[in-house]
Amino acid sequence: MRKIIISIFTILLVFSLASCKQNNISDDLIIDIGESAKFTEEEITEAIDLVKNNFDFPASTLTKVWYSEEKSDSYFRDDFKQGVSPENVILLLSNFDVDDSGDNPVLNPNSTYTDYQWILRRDSKTSKWRIEDWGY
Template sequence: MKKTIFSFSIIVVLLSILIYSQIGKTNNAQVSIGESTKFTEKEINEAIGSVKKKFMSFQGCKLTELWYSESKSDRLIKDYLQYGKGSSNGIKEENVMVLLSNFEVNSSGGDGSFEPDSTQSDWQWILIRDSKSDHWRVDDWGY
């Protein structure tokens, strides 16, 4: 009986390690918030939390930097509203924010959609909310 419990415990530990090693890592990311006339620090931090949560699904990747730059965000919002999902979803400009990030991809290439052992730079995270009182959600990401 003791051998069975010990063997089961070893299997659980190994599976936990395997699963944990596959999720996107965000805990040591350097976060920077530039000055904003549009959003409060609380609003930006909530958006950062939404990106970190989404990033956990990026297998084999490690978030190294995440930042908000209002001038870059404004420029990217215009593209999103004119050419991206914002052109069809009816979202208002004041309910869109773009964060930028850098992240590393491990030797496995993550889920296969990234080049192994690469760094993704200036990766865009487009966040939307239905109104000022709603929570941010990641609507799109990429370049």
């Protein structure tokens, strides 16, 4: 009897793990590091990884994440004037699809969101990025 219970539990565990899709990220996720005079490729990659690991919108799939220095600088121009160090703030953009399941009560079903913004900050060049805000 004990072997049967363990076998059933094992089967249920395998099926539940197989049906999970990590953080709703597309298998064909497009990542564009872009060119930067402020950040290294590693710094931008770390910021993108933070967005990927924290993307958990219900019924949504992340399809693209990218960095544009021009858009980032334009967005933060006023913050830079107020003493925020340009090397400690970054704007990433993303696209994601919402399925038609109706499992997301906020986002429009069966739609694509483009140029969705993620604002990340850190305390210093050696600190880890943290997500400060997201949206349009």
